[in-house]
Amino acid sequence: MKTYVAKPSEIEKQWYVVDASGQTLGKVATLIADTLRGKRKPIYTPNIDTGDFVIVVNAEKVRVSGKKAEQKMYYRHSGYPGGLTAESFQHLLARRPEEIVRRAVRGMLPHNRLGRAQLRKLKIYTGADHPHKAQRPQVLEIKE
Numbered sequence: 001m002k003t004y005v006a007k008p009s010e011i012e013k014q015w016y017v018v019d020a021s022g023q024t025l026g027k028v029a030t031l032i033a034d035t036l037r038g039k040r041k042p043i044y045t046p047n048i049d050t051g052d053f054v055i056v057v058n059a060e061k062v063r064v065s066g067k068k069a070e071q072k073m074y075y076r077h078s079g080y081p082g083g084l085t086a087e088s089f090q091h092l093l094a095r096r097p098e099e100i101v102r103r104a105v106r107g108m109l110p111h112n113r114l115g116r117a118q119l120r121k122l123k124i125y126t127g128a129d130h131p132h133k134a135q136r137p138q139v140l141e142i143k144e
Contacts, residue, residue: 004043004045005045005048006043006044006045006048006050007048008048008049010043011038011043011048011049011050013051013052013053013121014052014053014138015052015053015054015055015132015135015136015137015138016035016052016053016054016055016137016138016139016140017054017055017056017057017130017132017137017138017139017140018031018032018054018055018056018057018140018142019057019058019128019139020056020057020058020059020061020062020101021057021058021061021062022061022063023062023063023142024062024063024064024065025062025063025064025100025101025104026104027142028056028062028101028104028142029101029104029105029107029108030108031140031142032054032056032101032105032122033105033108033109035051035052035054035140036051036052036054036105036109036118036119036121036122037050037051037109037110037118038050038051038052039051047114049114049117049118051118051121052121053121053122053123053132053135053137054121054122054123054140055123055124055125055130055132055137056098056101056122056123056124056125057125057127057128057129057130058126058127058128059097059098059100059101059124059125059126060093060097060126062097062100062101064089068089069089069090070088070089070090071089072088072089073086073087073088073089074086074087074088074089074092074100074103075087097126098124098125098126101124102119102122102124105119105122106119
């Protein structure tokens with residue numbers, strides 16, 4: 001029996017919408033990363049982008065467990081000596097809440113050009129509405 005390998009011309013992209021309000025950040029990010037990679041499809045091929053588009057709404061209402069809201073830090077570096085900048089979860093949530101979801105999902109994708117292409121299919125919005133109604137996205141349920 002031969003192993004099936006998906007071809008880029010055979011892949012049909014779907015659009016899904018995820019409501020992150022009241023959901024745990026890790027569970028939401030895992031579901032989104034699996035959908036972006038295409039692991040929810042039977043034609044999944046690790047080296048080909050078989051994933052779907054994901055729209056995340058209500059990103060500012062995502063929650064974390066334990067004391068992460070006070071203790072979790074996000075770091076970035078400018079590339080210059082002494083250029084390390086640290087920002088707390090609460091401060092980043094107030095300033096750019098969509099960045100919290102994007103960083104959580106990015107850490108679960110491959111760290112190469114395939115992962116960057118998959119991350120471009122992620123659309124994150126802070127409110128309940130989004131401009132992708134024409135794609136008729138299906139609701140992606142998060143199991144508790």
